[in-house]
Amino acid sequence: MNLLHSSLIDCPYCGESIELLIDTSEPQQEIIEDCPVCCRPITLRLSCIPGELLEISAHREDEV
Numbered sequence: 919m920n921l922l923h924s925s926l927i928d929c930p931y932c933g934e935s936i937e938l939l940i941d942t943s944e945p946q947q948e949i950i951e952d953c954p955v956c957c958r959p960i961t962l963r964l965s966c967i968p969g970e971l972l973e974i975s976a977h978r979e980d981e982v
Contacts, residue, residue, distance in 0.1 A: 923971045930978045932956040940974070942966035 923940045934955040947964040958979070965973040 919969045921969055923966075923969070925971055925974055927960075927962070927974060927976045929953040929956060929958070929960060930976050930981070931958045931960075936960075938962070940964060940966070940971055942969055942971055 921941055921943045923942050925938050925940055926935055927938060928935055931953060932955055934953065936953060936955070938951065943966075945966055947962075947966065949962045949964065950959050951962060952959055961977045961979065961981075963975045963977070964971065
């Protein structure tokens with residue numbers, strides 16, 4: 919079973935579409951990724967089951 923899942927999100931700062939590779943082995947996750955375009959930190963909240971991404975939300979640093 920492949921636990922990695924590719925997903926597209928929009929940066930909450932600059933609006934650029936970003937492709938992420940998500941490890942779905944943990945059911946609930948909160949990750950901080952820097953936008954490769956504007957370099958600002960994006961807080962990602964994830965809900966997963968092994969091999970499948972159920973929900974993803976992207977937030978600005980001041981929205982957390």
